[in-house]
Amino acid sequence: MTGLAPANTLTPVKLLNLDHVAIAVHDLDAAIDGYRKRYNVEPIYREKVESQGVEEAMIPVGGSFIQLLEPLGGETPVGVFLSKRGEGLHHVAYTVVSIEAALDHLAATGARIIDTAPRVGGRGARIAFVHPGDLAGTLIELVEPADA
Numbered sequence: 001m002t003g004l005a006p007a008n009t010l011t012p013v014k015l016l017n018l019d020h021v022a023i024a025v026h027d028l029d030a031a032i033d034g035y036r037k038r039y040n041v042e043p044i045y046r047e048k049v050e051s052q053g054v055e056e057a058m059i060p061v062g063g064s065f066i067q068l069l070e071p072l073g074g075e076t077p078v079g080v081f082l083s084k085r086g087e088g089l090h091h092v093a094y095t096v097v098s099i100e101a102a103l104d105h106l107a108a109t110g111a112r113i114i115d116t117a118p119r120v121g122g123r124g125a126r127i128a129f130v131h132p133g134d135l136a137g138t139l140i141e142l143v144e145p146a147d148a
């Protein structure tokens, strides 16, 4: 590659890290207990994120996390997911350097974006979701960490 790309070339956006794998559960305490007993892991972080209608627990595994999600009510997105699909994989989250650059790139490449502007998620990170119908049936969360 030379550095001679035209000025209007899309900003290259690359996923940096698998931030977390999110699992929807009915009972956060029971799920944490299960992971502790079966896999000897422990959450280092737990937070109610009212804006997303969830209480989440983050369990570190290597450089990534398992994110356990319990809905704060049946009408929340995760509550609706649980009633339709039951417990299980909810989304996969990847770290990016700039969420705006990532969203611009996704829009320019025709992606089906849920959040056209970033919002604030757990740990003060800026996040945005991409629709599971866009690619490989997977709800994707992009994360720009607060401490990045």
Ligand code: CO
Residues within 6 Å of the ligand: 020, 022, 067, 091, 093, 141
């Ligand atoms: Co997440």
